[in-house]
Amino acid sequence: MTNPFQETLPVAILRFCLSAQSERLEHYRAAYEANRHRVYSFAFWMTDSEMLAEEISERTFLRAFSLNDQPTDEMIDKALLRELKNGKFVTLAPVRVHCSTVNEVSNVRRNAKRVDLERAIVQLPHTERMIFCMHDGDGYDHDRIARTLGISEDESRQGLHQARLRIRELVNSNAMTAVA
Template sequence: MSELSLPTRPLNPPAMAPGGDDLAAAARGDRRAFERVYREHADRVFALCVRMLGDRVAAEEATQDVFVRVWEKLPGFRGDAAFGTWLHRVAVNVVLTRRKSAGSRDGRIAEDDALEQAPSRPEAVGDRLDLEGAIAALPRGARTVFVLHDVQGFTHEEIGEQLGISPGGSKAQLHRARMLLRAALTR
């Protein structure tokens, strides 16, 4: 990951859980402490972004957006949930916002992506065994639900709230994702 450029902000430290020395210092505006927080969590955020977006370059940009948002919002982090949980929520929201804006720029409706078909070209033997590649090849809606449910552990109700779909729609997308993955990995 490249160097992170952070905007300036006022110093309003949030309440922190024990052991959150770097978080508390970062919330007070300490850029070095925030750099340590960034280094500790960037790989995990990037992995989530690449799984949800299916594109490493877009995931790198989204990861940067996540940490800029975290820098701006950290003073408001109350510590009601674990920092990792809060960070995960910020990352999911950033990815979903990016996808919505990309869909409107392209003149598409995001829900139309759920109707996409899996790629029909045959894959090389090495690619068939590549789970990350298979996940990236899923249609956007199916990929998002798969990552949120099977990788990140969200319930269908939570996914429905985040994506603005019903729990039944989430279950249908998950079933579709699993069927497409099974087909892609057994070819």
């Protein structure tokens, strides 16, 4: 009979865990199971590629497990951010608020399709996409986002506001091109 834990872990993480002591193995398993879907999802949103997301997820856990025997969610987030930066998948620019008026916001109130929203999120600048995914996707508060990304809470709030405005504009423009 095979171990169900071994079936869910990527091979590199499994090798690392098997070399660990049994008590650390339980901590690794708990951290992996608690965070694997979130890490993969976030990596996917930042790269828009399933294969890259799997690779980044694997490297994220290897990094987090090698740095600490009992990594917290925040340590795993920081390891993920380092992997995204090191792989040149994201470039974090300072959060700048460009509050231009959103034209015809009422047009967005129609039934927006999920695919329109997904396309709009992928088109966001990296910093805004990260803030949006962390806050609206994973439920992080602005304090945790600020600590993870190394920005202020106000910048996190501004980035989220800007991301939401851009998403509305992008959904509206995508809908207009689909109609035309």
